Amino acid sequence: MLHLLYLIAFTTIAFLAIANLIRSLLSVGIDSQRLYPQAGKSQADWGRQQMSPPSSQDNSALHPELLDERGNPVNEPLLVMRSLTVEDAREKLDALYNWSPSNSAETQEES
Numbered sequence: 546m547l548h549l550l551y552l553i554a555f556t557t558i559a560f561l562a563i564a565n566l567i568r569s570l571l572s573v574g575i576d577s578q579r580l581y582p583q584a585g586k587s588q589a590d591w592g593r594q595q596m597s598p599p600s601s602q603d604n605s606a607l608h609p610e611l612l613d614e615r616g617n618p619v620n621e622p623l624l625v626m627r628s629l630t631v632e633d634a635r636e637k638l639d640a641l642y643n644w645s646p647s648n649s650a651e652t653q654e655e656s
Contacts, residue, residue: 611623
């Protein structure tokens with residue numbers, strides 16, 4: 546009898562978890578297609594824009610983090626990565642290790 550109770554409880558929890566997962570996926574999908582107001586536009590302008598049919602400019606609405614203070618798109622790279630050789634990375638790690646306070650305390654104790 547106890548096994549049947551556990552089976553029913555965990556089956557119910559599993560169905561609730563799957564339903565929550567599907568609901569979350571749907572809300573993320575809907576939010577990803579939402580248009581964000583540009584800086585400098587009033588709420589009334591934003592409401593009129595939502596009521597009007599979408600234009601080609603609306604389809605290219607940018608995320609707020611890709612806009613500067615004035616609402617213009619940022620035209621600079623947001624992330625620049627530089628490739629390192631293994632030797633360069635090892636030298637930087639060794640320098641960090643030798644600079645660390647625990648390592649300098651150990652060298653002072655040895656002296």
